[in-house]
Amino acid sequence: MMNYAWKPDSHKNMFNIPEWTYDEMKQTGVDYSGIEQVQRYDDMHQKFRDYEKNSDAIIKILDLDSNSTVIDMGAGTGAFTLYAAKHCKKVYAVDISLAMLNLCRIKCDRIGLSNISYCHSGFLTYDHEADPADAMVSIASLHHLPDFWKLVGLTRAAEMLKAGGRFFLFDIVFPSAADDMEGKLNAWVRSITEQSGPELAAEAKIHIREEYSTYDWVMEGLLERAGFKIESAEYSEGFQATYVCSGR
Template sequence: MGHHTFDADRADKLEDARQRYRHLSAEELLWALSADGDDTVADLGSGTGFYTDDVAPSVGRVYAVDIQEAMHDYYREKGVPNNVDLVTSGIDDLPLETDSLDAAFSTMTYHEFASELAMRELSRVLDEQGTLVVVDWAATGSGDHGPPVDERFSATEAADALRQHGFEIKFEAVRPETFLLVANAE
């Protein structure tokens, strides 16, 4: 399943607000994070910073984590907010302190990093009761948008993986092409 990365040469496609907000609005993401002005948050697979920019004004600090330096280059050119730190890393080996995050979110990237190591790493960096928001392409979708269906996970598979790593699912929604999970670290 999955574990590929989005082609940085197509980064402009990640800035299409009409398409992006069709699957997840800024308001819904902020609701799911329930972050306050002092929180430290990580955007897991931040790409061009599209959703990072939506979250940054509402929190103290955001780590924009992406494995591709080319995505960070794109974001730098676009303009990175002062409270955003660019982190070039995979999710399975985050250069962040233990319990250093109040929240983390993944928008359409869970299928790219979902692994035993990544789940353990997320458990490590999220503070007790920290929030994890996962929005991704659903295995039940048509495959007309996003990755091929055989590279996707179902909401049930993702929720089970999170539970196995000490997360409690607080909210779950399955849509025609995507799913949304809100979980808390235990």
């Protein structure tokens, strides 16, 4: 099914990267580099997420229309890209995992979408060479970077947007009221096991242990220091955080 002869439209910019730069192309935590994991990810997520409904809500919040260009940072298997491409002029699907991008492309090709650029890079390495975009969407991807590098990535993101451009960020973010954090984390894993099964719960444990989800006050500070104005910040059950921001 996967075609490894396929080449994305652009690769990470390999030039002028200092040796001390964080290697965002390496897998952190849950491994999304292989065909099987990526297909399993998509099958599992489609069971508990409604990609279309969630994407339509984001498109509405960001006021995207047929003239809009949008960057999907950490596009994965196209949960947002596929629906955004139906509504917008152009989507840049950016991801460090070639396997993720490849499945995204297969799904979008299948329904004849041809207004997507597939870019094999990430927050730290993607060069947006086109005109500044109307919006960036990033769903459950930023936590792959440690906090120092989150700010670098967010600052670069702000620079890719046109004046007044919008940024929709969803991620797992921990509450600053950290009393009984152990109990909260145990309850989180338990509720995922009950609602979505042991496979997703295993990923949640890897997430807590090996990925870089941060605190709510850190995330808000990072967004502001990157130059974003936070229009809304919503925290809901399961450590889910949604930020709608406007750019510089």
